[in-house]
Amino acid sequence: MQTSSLKEEIWQIIAAIPPGSVSTYGQIARLAGYPNHARYVGTTLKNLPHDSRLPWHRVVNSKGQLSFTVHSQPWLKQKNRLEAEGIVFLGDSFSLKKFQWLN
DNA sequence: CAAGGGGCTGTCA
């Protein structure tokens, strides 16, 4: 279909992230063909409908940390989902090198 | 039609 918007391209890519792996905003933007759109990826996820099935929790920043305020409600939620998939947290972050999605 | 903002990133000190 005519995915006339970057938003849909981004959704497609995120939907392809396998369980137990994570990806960064920059990586997703790059896969979509837009190297400098990392920020937009974040904005797009923020605007996702609540009934969306996208694994948005598998998207983190380049430091191996969650982009929310540490220990905040959404932060904990994302952390829980990741741990449920096998990601092991070391304090407030995890080893990005170890869990990042290799495409 | 024009302006502003955003769940980021990479570089420099």
Next chain:
DNA sequence: TTGACAGCCCCTT
């Protein structure tokens, strides 16, 4: 090593 700053582009008012 950690902290701070500016830049990137698309969508919504």
